Amino acid sequence: MNEAALTLEGWYALHDFRSLNWTAWTAADDEERAVALEELHAFMQEWGPVEEAKEGSSTVYSIVGQKADFVMMFLRESLEALNALETAFNKIAFAQYTTKAYSYVSIVELSNYAAGGTAGDGSDPMLNPHVAARLKPILPQAKHICFYPMNKKRELADNWYMLDMDKRRELMHSHGLIGRGYAGKVKQIISGSVGFDDWEWGVTLFAEDALQFKKLVYEMRFDEVSARYGEFGPFYVGNLLTEESFEEMLKL
Numbered sequence: 001m002n003e004a005a006l007t008l009e010g011w012y013a014l015h016d017f018r019s020l021n022w023t024a025w026t027a028a029d030d031e032e033r034a035v036a037l038e039e040l041h042a043f044m045q046e047w048g049p050v051e052e053a054k055e056g057s058s059t060v061y062s063i064v065g066q067k068a069d070f071v072m073m074f075l076r077e078s079l080e081a082l083n084a085l086e087t088a089f090n091k092i093a094f095a096q097y098t099t100k101a102y103s104y105v106s107i108v109e110l111s112n113y114a115a116g117g118t119a120g121d122g123s124d125p126m127l128n129p130h131v132a133a134r135l136k137p138i139l140p141q142a143k144h145i146c147f148y149p150m151n152k153k154r155e156l157a158d159n160w161y162m163l164d165m166d167k168r169r170e171l172m173h174s175h176g177l178i179g180r181g182y183a184g185k186v187k188q189i190i191s192g193s194v195g196f197d198d199w200e201w202g203v204t205l206f207a208e209d210a211l212q213f214k215k216l217v218y219e220m221r222f223d224e225v226s227a228r229y230g231e232f233g234p235f236y237v238g239n240l241l242t243e244e245s246f247e248e249m250l251k252l
C-alpha cells in the first residue's frame with residue numbers, strides 16, 4: 001500500500017451558512033425584531049469567553065452573492081460542541097428569520113509534507129507553540145473570508161493517492177512556496193474532511209484585501225498540485241460582520 005501522509009488534527013470546524021428570509025424579517029413588527037436581535041446578541045456574546053478559555057474560536061461574515069447571506073465559522077474541541085452550537089442558534093428567535101444554505105464539517109489539519117509538520121519522534125506536537133497555533137487557531141478579524149471545499153483527484157492517469165510520498169512531498173513543497181509568497185496578505189486554515197463531509201478538505205482564507213484571494217488561487221492553479229490534482233467545490237466570499245455591522249445589515 002502507498003504511504004499515507006501523517007496528519008495532526010486540532011479543533012473541529014463548522015462552517016454554517018445561512019440565508020435571511022427577508023420577507024419574514026420585514027413582516028415582523030419592531031418588537032419581534034428587537035427580541036430576535038437581542039437573542040442574536042446574547043448568542044454572539046458567548047463566543048468571547050470560549051476563545052479566552054482557549055476552547056475554540058468563532059467568527060461571522062456576510063456572503064456576497066446568492067449562495068448564502070452570512071456564514072458563522074466555529075472551531076471547537078469536539079463534534080458535540082459544534083452540534084450544541086448549531087442547535088443553540090436554531091433555538092434563538094433570530095433563527096426563525098433564516099434558512100439553512102450550506103454547511104461544512106471538518107477538522108483543522110496539518111500534514112507531514114512540510115518539514116516540522118508532525119513531530120514523529122513521540123513527543124507531543126501540541127507542545128510546539130507553532131504547531132498548536134496552527135491546529136487551534138484564533139480566527140483573525142480580517143476584513144474578508146473566502147471558503148471552498150476541494151479534493152485531490154483519484155483518476156487513473158492523475159491519482160494523487162497513487163503517487164509515492166517523495167513525489168507528493170516535492171509537489172507540496174512547490175505549493176508551500178507559492179503560499180509563502182502571500183505571507184502577511186492571506187492567512188489559510190486547511191481543514192480535513194475525509195469521512196466528515198462531501199469533499200476532502202475545506203480551504204478557509206482570510207485577507208484584508210479580497211483581491212489577494214484571486215491572485216493566490218489563480219497563481220496556485222498553475223502549480224502542479226492544483227493544476228493536475230485539484231478539484232474544487234463552490235466558492236463563498238464575504239465581508240467581516242461585527243455585532244454593529246450585522247445589526248446595520250439587518251436594519252430596515
Ligand code: VOV
Binds near residue numbers: 220
Ligand atoms: C496562503 C498560503 C498557503 C500556504 C503558505 C500553504 C502551505 C501549505 C503547506 C506547507 C502544506 C503542507 C503541510 C500542511 O500544512 O498540511 C499545505 C497543505 C495543503 N494546502 Fe496549502 N498553503 C496555502 C494556501 C492554500 C490554498 C489557497 C489551497 C487551495 C488550493 C488551490 O489551488 O486553490 C491550499 C490547499 C491545501 C491543501 C488541500 C493541503 C493539504 C494537502 C494534503 O494532501 O495533505 N493551500 N499548504
